[in-house]
Amino acid sequence: MKILDKKNFEEEVLNSTDTLVVDFYSESCEPCQALMPSIVEFSEKYxxxxxxxxxxTSKARRVAIGQKILGLPVIAIYKNGEKVEELVKDDATPENVESMIQKYI
Incomplete structure (x- = not known):
């Protein structure tokens, strides 16, 4: 899993021609921490x-604001540099994330 920051986000995500799953999180966000093991599992599986x-997002606030990340966690799918789908807050369950991922494989 790639670690993104404010320096590489544009290059790795917005300028990419690939399909990416991006986990927007914060260390202080308990739902984010609860979801993280599932995201790691999906990254190994898919x-x-x-x-x-x-x-x-706590280390890249401007990037998060620029991507209209208003609450956490957010799991987003980017295709050719464009955000095409996302799951926000309570909708970001492991089941929903896996269903979303399966649409793009």
Whole structure:
């Protein structure tokens, strides 16, 4: 899983021609921490078909605001640099995330 930050987000996500799953999280967000093991599991399960990356929004606030990340956790799918789908807060359950991932593989 790639670690994103304010320096590499544009290059790795917005300028990418691949399909990526991006986990927007914060260390202080309990639901984010609860979801993280599932995201890691999905990256191992589907990593040969999709790229996985994560961004700590507390260290990249401008990037998060620019991507209209208003609450956490957010799991987003980017295709050719465009956000095409996302799950926010209570909708970001392991089951919903896996269903979303399966649409893009």
């Amino acid at each position: 990593g040969d078909q999709l790229q996985f990356a994560k961004l700590d």
